[in-house]
Amino acid sequence: MNFLGGVNRVLRSNGIIKGDDDDVTTFSDVQHNATLNLAQIAIQDELNDLTADNILPYEVTNGTINASSGTRAYALASDFVRLYGHARFYNSTANRFLYEYPGGRNVLETHVPTYKTDQGDPNWWYFEPTTTKQVAFYQVPDGSYTYTYDYEKSTSVSASTDTLPFHNEPEAQAFCQAAGRRFKALYEEKPDAVAYILKDPSYITARSRLMNLLKGRNSYSIYGSRLR
Numbered sequence: 001m002n003f004l005g006g007v008n009r010v011l012r013s014n015g016i017i018k019g020d021d022d023d024v025t026t027f028s029d030v031q032h033n034a035t036l037n038l039a040q041i042a043i044q045d046e047l048n049d050l051t052a053d054n055i056l057p058y059e060v061t062n063g064t065i066n067a068s069s070g071t072r073a074y075a076l077a078s079d080f081v082r083l084y085g086h087a088r089f090y091n092s093t094a095n096r097f098l099y100e101y102p103g104g105r106n107v108l109e110t111h112v113p114t115y116k117t118d119q120g121d122p123n124w125w126y127f128e129p130t131t132t133k134q135v136a137f138y139q140v141p142d143g144s145y146t147y148t149y150d151y152e153k154s155t156s157v158s159a160s161t162d163t164l165p166f167h168n169e170p171e172a173q174a175f176c177q178a179a180g181r182r183f184k185a186l187y188e189e190k191p192d193a194v195a196y197i198l199k200d201p202s203y204i205t206a207r208s209r210l211m212n213l214l215k216g217r218n219s220y221s222i223y224g225s226r227l228r
Contacts, residue, residue, distance in 0.1 A: 001172035004160035006179065007039045013180040014187065027160050035187065042183035044156065046175065047165070051081060051155055055214055058165030059152040060084050065135075067145040072116060073128040073136040079153040080133045089125055089135075089147040098147065101126045101138060108138060116140070171213045178206035 001009075008023040016035045017023065024032055027040070050056050063077040088097040101108045101124040108115050108126055120139035128134040155165040166172040181203035185193035197203040 001164050001166070001169060001176075002160065003040075003043065003157040003162045003164060006043050006164050006172065006176050007036065007160075009173070009176040010039045010042060010180045010183050011035060013177065014184055038186050039179075039183050042186060043164075043176075043179045046179040046182055047155055047157065050175075051152070054152065055211070056155050056165050057167050057171075057214060058155050060150060061153050062148055062150050065089065065147045065149070067122070067137060067141040067147065069141055069143050070119065072140045073130075073134045076133040076135060077151065077153065081152045081154055084150040084152050089149045091145060091147055093146065094121075098122060098125050098137070100124065105129070105136070112138070121145075166214075171210065174206060174210040174213055178203055178210060181206060 004024070004027070007027075008017065011017045011024065011032065016032060016039075024036060027036060029036055047056075051059065059081070061077075063080070065074045065076075067074060086097075086099075088099050090097055105126045105128070108124070112118065115138050118139045119142040121143075122137035122139055122141055122145065124138045125135050126138065128136040157164065164172050164175065166175060181200055182193070182197050185196045185200070190196040
């Protein structure tokens with residue numbers, strides 16, 4: 001299901017489009033302009049919540065950093081959200097991992113005042129605070145090194161043809177049901193819409209259904225201690 005298909009499902013589930021009304025075919029549709037914008041926001045906000053919860057199946061991918069002599073900081077992938085699992089970089093040539101310096105850059109610059117200039121085979125990495133997502137290495141590389149890393153990528157959608165980040169239609173439909181309840185709260189101008197939907201039984205049920213579909217394994221059929 002793409003972004004436009006999700007918007008149409010949200011609008012139909014809330015009675016904005018109904019009966020024999022044609023589905024919206026473009027986000028520039030004049031007749032439903034206001035509700036179209038709200039439906040897009042509802043879907044985007046719901047996706048952001050799922051991304052924050054680290055459960056979307058499309059999130060995980062990998063990136064590469066080609067480090068060169070004398071260069072301390074490097075850009076991460078443009079769609080980078082956060083490192084996946086254990087936050088580490090892998091040097092396949094040396095067959096070893098680099099882990100984050102304990103406490104990050106703030107602690108490193110206290111421990112090693114010359115951390116920006118000391119060169120050698122890097123032993124640590126740390127986030128470099130700047131206008132883009134970057135990491136830096138300590139020691140500063142004294143040669144060429146290649147590091148790979150697993151990360152969670154952005155799953156945001158903006159164009160009507162963007163694919164919603166789900167593996168199958170049941171997942172996408174369950175997501176649209178939750179997004180539809182979020183849309184309803186925005187459309188009816190509920191006070192503090194986010195707090196409202198967190199208490200909405202239909203929203204809670206939709207999110208629970210989506211979680212069960214996403215996890216890829218059967219739920220326990222009993223309560224209490226698991227049978228061995």
